[in-house]
Amino acid sequence: MDEADIPRVAEIESLQNQVPWSAQSFADALRYGWHCRVLKDAAGLVLGYCVTMTAGDDEELLTITVRPDLTRQGLGKLLMQEVLAGAQQRHAGQIFLEVRESNQGAIRLYEQMGFKIGGMRKNYYPIPADPLMLRPAGREHALLMSLSLGEAQP
Numbered sequence: 001m002d003e004a005d006i007p008r009v010a011e012i013e014s015l016q017n018q019v020p021w022s023a024q025s026f027a028d029a030l031r032y033g034w035h036c037r038v039l040k041d042a043a044g045l046v047l048g049y050c051v052t053m054t055a056g057d058d059e060e061l062l063t064i065t066v067r068p069d070l071t072r073q074g075l076g077k078l079l080m081q082e083v084l085a086g087a088q089q090r091h092a093g094q095i096f097l098e099v100r101e102s103n104q105g106a107i108r109l110y111e112q113m114g115f116k117i118g119g120m121r122k123n124y125y126p127i128p129a130d131p132l133m134l135r136p137a138g139r140e141h142a143l144l145m146s147l148s149l150g151e152a153q154p
């Protein structure tokens, strides 16, 4: 990912996430030297992206997203393979992530890659109010998942 990708990345982010990162957050991630990757088609259009950061001897997956019209076509798995390959190159011992308890699709993807649930942060994520559904703002638990890189699935 570079600066030029950020407007499109932020647009996809706003379509796919309840509490999206801003364009500034992605710019900061680049500035901090976090590992920001984009998946593009042959014409250079952004299909998805992921951001990880090195945390001591380990790595943390901060965000991963696929364009809404392109989900369930294997692109999330491709991005996760990129996450694993990058972490292995950097000799990370484990990869950690947090995921909304309700995000069963993402949880299944992570489990497919070999991640295991190791804990929970109660009421961690905000749920924005939805006036159309008459739903007030709330909170949701986060599941903590991790993968020891020796156990990564191919």
Ligand SMILES: CC(C)(COP(=O)(O)OP(=O)(O)OC[C@H]1O[C@@H](n2cnc3c(N)ncnc32)[C@H](O)[C@@H]1OP(=O)(O)O)[C@@H](O)C(=O)NCCC(=O)NCCS
Binding pocket: 016, 017, 063, 064, 065, 066, 067, 070, 071, 072, 073, 074, 075, 076, 077, 078, 098, 099, 100, 103, 104, 105, 106, 108, 109, 110, 112
């Ligand atoms: C989560 C996300 C990245 C998955 O990307 P994707 O391209 O759809 O994933 P893939 O097509 O590679 O799916 C791989 C496997 O994950 C599981 N999976 C992915 N999405 C799923 C869904 N909605 N329901 C059930 N299983 C799902 C399936 O096991 C799938 O394999 P299959 O299609 O052969 O059954 C994508 O749905 C997304 O961008 N979601 C919004 C952002 C988000 O929630 N990110 C994660 C934050 S922690």
